[in-house]
Amino acid sequence: MADGNITKDAMYGAVAPDDFNSMLTLDRYAQRSTAFDKIISATHDHFWDPLDKRYIDFDEPFDLENEAMMPDETQPLLRLPYVAESLTDPKQKIAFINYLQLRSFSSILHGEQGALNLSASLCHVLYDQGAQEYAANQTREEARHVTAFAKYVKSRWGRPTECGKALKSLLVEIIEAPEVYKKLVGMQMLVEGLAMGAFANGFRYNRDPVARKLFQLVMTDEAFHHKFGKIWADRTIPKLTEAERNLVEDWTAHCAQQLIFDRGDPREMSEIFGRFGLDPERVIENIIQRRKERDPVRRFRGDTNVFRVLIKTLLNAGLITQRTRAFYGAYVDLDELAGEGERMVGDEIAEEGILFLQAINFKERALVARAAE
Numbered sequence: 001m002a003d004g005n006i007t008k009d010a011m012y013g014a015v016a017p018d019d020f021n022s023m024l025t026l027d028r029y030a031q032r033s034t035a036f037d038k039i040i041s042a043t044h045d046h047f048w049d050p051l052d053k054r055y056i057d058f059d060e061p062f063d064l065e066n067e068a069m070m071p072d073e074t075q076p077l078l079r080l081p082y083v084a085e086s087l088t089d090p091k092q093k094i095a096f097i098n099y100l101q102l103r104s105f106s107s108i109l110h111g112e113q114g115a116l117n118l119s120a121s122l123c124h125v126l127y128d129q130g131a132q133e134y135a136a137n138q139t140r141e142e143a144r145h146v147t148a149f150a151k152y153v154k155s156r157w158g159r160p161t162e163c164g165k166a167l168k169s170l171l172v173e174i175i176e177a178p179e180v181y182k183k184l185v186g187m188q189m190l191v192e193g194l195a196m197g198a199f200a201n202g203f204r205y206n207r208d209p210v211a212r213k214l215f216q217l218v219m220t221d222e223a224f225h226h227k228f229g230k231i232w233a234d235r236t237i238p239k240l241t242e243a244e245r246n247l248v249e250d251w252t253a254h255c256a257q258q259l260i261f262d263r264g265d266p267r268e269m270s271e272i273f274g275r276f277g278l279d280p281e282r283v284i285e286n287i288i289q290r291r292k293e294r295d296p297v298r299r300f301r302g303d304t305n306v307f308r309v310l311i312k313t314l315l316n317a318g319l320i321t322q323r324t325r326a327f328y329g330a331y332v333d334l335d336e337l338a339g340e341g342e343r344m345v346g347d348e349i350a351e352e353g354i355l356f357l358q359a360i361n362f363k364e365r366a367l368v369a370r371a372a373e
């Protein structure tokens with residue numbers, strides 16, 4: 001087994017990424033873990049195909065010129081005094097909101113590509129066949145997310161925007177890391193946690209029915225990906241030594257910092273402001289001023305706020321302790337989160353989505369069975 005994986009349960013055991021020899025060990029074939037079998041076979045219940053119009057139709061139009069994808073009140077930038085007084089033309093405001101959506105969907109697309117490569121990389125390091133089959137299945141699901149978001153961006157805007165610097169460096173770091181804990185914490189806990197929040201938010205507020213359908217379909221898969229990370233956390237974190245726990249916690253905080261920074265760094269956003277005739281310096285002044293005036297603990301509000309959902313995920317998994325509490329406490333009220341229980345905001349949306357998919361998939365199977373008679 002490779003060093004540094006912090007393996008506490010054999011089913012998450014791992015080897016070095018280039019150690020294919022270990023895979024040929026004869027005893028390995030007889031020791032397949034069944035812990036992930038339910039998640040693996042559930043893939044048939046929530047099967048969907050982004051190229052099949054019975055599931056989603058990317059040809060349905062949306063009038064980007066005349067309708068804002070998201071309501072004004074979901075856009076904190078519009079509440080900055082300088083932005084509010086500059087974007088007075090309604091069409092310009094719509095264009096601004098929709099351009100922010102292009103940026104947001106592009107980040108999601110890059111994140112899905114990261115998830116595809118990350119889960120493929122898990123196939124190379126995980127030693128247990130059951131865990132490998134899980135990872136291969138996740139890879140397949142992430143591949144349809146890449147297809148779906150790429151098609152959506154193409155249908156609405158033609159082309160995505162570049163991946164943000166902080167997100168890109170985090171994705172590169174976790175895909176290249178040989179340690180399983182770094183991959184699972186970085187992707188299944190952090191990136192997937194952030195994505196569940198973003199998708200729930202999009203499902204609730206986006207005015208484009210195609211976008212809402214897309215978020216729901218993707219969430220039916222993501223809920224299971226997050227479960228894989230959660231099973232790892234449940235079986236690993238209670239058994240860590242203090243030194244190991246510190247390593248995992250620091251890695252978690254490092255990844256969280258990258259993700260929060262990627263969204264919140266005003267310098268990354270100056271390209272956006274310039275496009276709409278806004279002076280980036282003045283927007284940044286407004287943002288800094290607002291941050292000073294705001295109650296720091298209440299910075300991220302609302303049950304679909306992406307950072308709030310993310311931090312709740314980490315708290316539930318036991319990845320935040322006294323040591324790192326202050327870091328997250330700067331963003332949310334951790335006592336309030338702890339009092340809310342484990343149910344996540346995306347769970348219901350995913351469950352409804354699975355019912356929709358079962359209806360289509362079950363009908364399909366009945367037809368196939370009849371045709372075979």
Ligand SMILES: [Fe+2]
Binds near residue numbers: 142
């Ligand atoms: Fe995904």
Ligand SMILES: [Fe+2]
Binds near residue numbers: 142221222
């Ligand atoms: Fe995923």
